[in-house]
Amino acid sequence: MKLLDDVRYAIRMLSKSPGFSALTLTILSLGLGASIFGFAVLHAIVLKPLPFSEPHELMHIETAILERDIDSREVNFDDFSDWREMQTSFEDLGAFYRGTVNIRGSEKPERYDGGFMSDGSFALIGGKPLMGRTFIAADTVFGAPAVVLLGYKVWQRTFNGDEDIVGQVLRVNGRDAEIVGVMPEGFMFPIMEDIWVPLRYDQADRQRGEGQSLEVFGRLKDGVSASQARAEFQGITSQLASAHPETNDGVTAVIKPFSDEYVDEGTRAAIWSMMIAVTLVLLIACANVANLLLSRTTARTQEVAIRAALGAGRRRLVIQMLIESFVLALGGAFIGLALAYWGMDASARFFGESGNRLPFWVVLELDFWSAVFAIAAAGATALLSGLVPALRATGLEINLILRENARGSTSRQTKWLSQSLVVTEIALSFILLVLAGLTIQTSLIMQEFDVGVPVENVLTVRLGLPEADYETPAEQARFFTELNERIQDIRGVNKATVSGGLPGLWSNWSSYLPEVDEVTDDTRLEGAPYIAVANGYFDAFETPLLQGRDFDDRDSAESLPVVIVNNTFATTVFGSENPVGRQVRFGSPDNANQPAQWRTIIGVSQNIKQTGLGEDEERPTFYVPLVQDPVRFMSVALRTSGEPKALAPALRNVVQQLDPELPLYWVQTLEEAYQDEIAPNRLLGICFGVFAVIALLLAAGGLYGVISFNVIQRTPELGIRRALGADDKSIALLVSRQAALQLGLGLGIGILGAVGASQILESVILVSPLDPTIYITVALLLIVSVIIATLVPSRKAIRIEPMAALRYE
């Protein structure tokens, strides 16, 4: 009852000071809203356990070749099969790769993200079908009847949730496949897959290590630890290295928690840095509120003294004052939850619209744990901001206050405390602004990144040829060559091309050996990005050839293997010599998937930054004719003078004329593709930007509040100084000297803090964590904010009339 009375009283007291309450509530809402949002993101992506039974037992297994500085590589089918047979640490091993699954139901063809799964994979993660069954060993035998497992979304969207779907036949990747089951809603293993087909390998004519590489996972047996499994796999990989030195020499296994594979270090670092940022915002808010409460308790000392005189013990008084803080903090948490909900919703929409796909277990929404965090954060905030003012207010000489009917003057400790809080706010703001500056700068670099080609008015789409219909490289090359010819004739298209990847977005990777070098150690060869491109690629992207010629009809599967290198490649490898006509070996004799092949350089192109937006480095890059190195997945780019997306229907027609079952996907302009690519960084930049603005406003507001309060408290002193002849300048200096001291201290501490805190961002930013421009800009920003915050109180102080000040109570 007493607690209820206190809560009721606290609400009443707060409602009697609407200005104070609204200001405090706003500050707390912003601080708590930011931290709830940060926690919700952290929980959704990093902390939340995977939605599988006993997720901690689920391990991701990959290979490493430490001698060649390869610390993470997917697993080939042969290693997976051998491991599965030899190991005893895991209940079983599963494997999959993610790829395109084209289906044709009753109407147009559709493309889905598909999982190619080994048998037993579903059992390992506890994935049970909603109807029908998952895959059995017989399904994964090459040549067995094709089967397919539908995801809930496909079942609903394409088949309207037909209850009799199991047993029906569907055209999957150009082949009739029996639908053996439907997975329940929300199941999209491993990342965001909509449909699953069995993992099959044609063992005929296949060398060890060849073929699609896999992701392997396993569930540890009861009582077996990850380190025991690692020890066992050390033995297994040694045995395999002895048995198959040509493919397995130096190959070791890396065993790590399954979730670590999908939330990489960069993502973790980015999210933790965001958590640091929101914690800083919350701390700044706490410091601000603590200062406001200090001012309020100073004005309420008489009330506190009366209560104490009437028999309220200090504990009771502190509790009563803390209840006010708790009421405010809970109100802040409530509004903060609404703000965080809005933030999560906006982020989810941002991600959804960008085409970025988060793992299916990552749902950007507030959940039960967000609410728990909100309450806990509110409690901590109330304590952090309310305890010291409450202790200060109840620790005063009540006797003196009552006797002198004093309004409560600010004690030296209270002043010191208040000023320390402002120093803390400035320091925390500095750290946060530097982190924000680094992230925003990175986002801007990516936004304005010049890949080296004009990106306007280009429509891009992706096509994936089903293996069943386009089994051989010749078939794949034929299709894309034909496509490349036909798209040139689409009305409205100025230039068009087909390539393995688009500039700045994707490339293959191969080691290379120029003829000028002698092979000493194949494992130490340099690697470079490479792209298979159709004739006219450089023309379509308006990239001039600096030397030699472009690919043309002279280049075929049977003709001399040729390559066009970029300028950096030419100068890096051949210096000032003309490289045209020289030979370079690509691939490596010990790489079954990329066997060594000598190619003759026929041209040198101007540089295009082919990989990763934001990469500063001009990498040596090479291009091969697609007829000599075809792949099943290619991108189409159409350059036009008009609206690029208006070309999509015509392009679809062209593709359907060639293959009616082939869907187009990722239909977007090149600019949109770049925006999607940088979406996570943009979102991070936006978040940091918002947090930085909040922090700046809070810090400036806090400083303004403290200095204003200080001026009010010092009114009699200023009056005396005035009466003794102090001029405007000396009064203004007196007031601003304190702000300058706080600013200096805050900046000093802030710089040290920012140097430490910015290191965590190193893996996700494209600028130096110690970028002096950002540090100087942030310092100037804070200095200007402090000057603005000091201006009004200084003017107030200057206007104080000596007599009015001396009469001030």
Added chain:
Amino acid sequence: MNDNQALISLRELQKVFLTDEIETHALSEVHLEIREGEFVSVEGPSGCGKSTLLSILGLLDSPTAGEYVLNGKSVAGLDAGNRARIRNEEIGFIFQAFNLIGDLTVYENVELPLTYRDNVSRTERKSMVMEALEQVDMSHRIRHYPAQLSGGQQQRVAVARALVGRPSILLADEPTGNLDSNNGTAVMDLLRDLHAGGSTICMVTHDPRYAAFADRNVHLFDGRVVDEVPPQSVVGAHVASA
């Protein structure tokens, strides 16, 4: 003089303030007894230690040395929590500046001491508050805020607040100091009535007219009790004229 037993007993009480290594003896070897039902006034010039004495009597301050027995219990060395409890249960304060809380209504101000007790129900509290307000004739103003009352009315509310917990003693620190003479006399009449009803009162005043309301006048000078006399005859004249 009342013949009842001593409610308050001070022996060799001292209060020394230390500021920048300078010792200020606010009270020195104070011996004082206040009996149940007695009305004692403490007089003396400014700085003689009146308010310090009242603060110690009210457990708002602790003596540096000496003994303080309240209701048969030594209270000089109590911790803060116990001092607060005794203040709440045994002592009623009336301040010169009323010290009402502006954000609380008359009713809530009077109820305040009871809210710090664990064993008083809401119903009991209500009846006690109303009784106290009726005693000071302020029950018709329960929903008013202090700012809506005159000084005299505010002090009557303060008296009701001091009374509501049925304390052993009322400590009044210059209760008429902020009032005009009419309101001052009215408050003194109220204290006299309370005294007549059995309340023990200790009042600090520098006004001999009001000191005359007391049974006994204690004179302080330089922190020492220099005289204890019955009230001066002028009081009688004042009362008669009032």
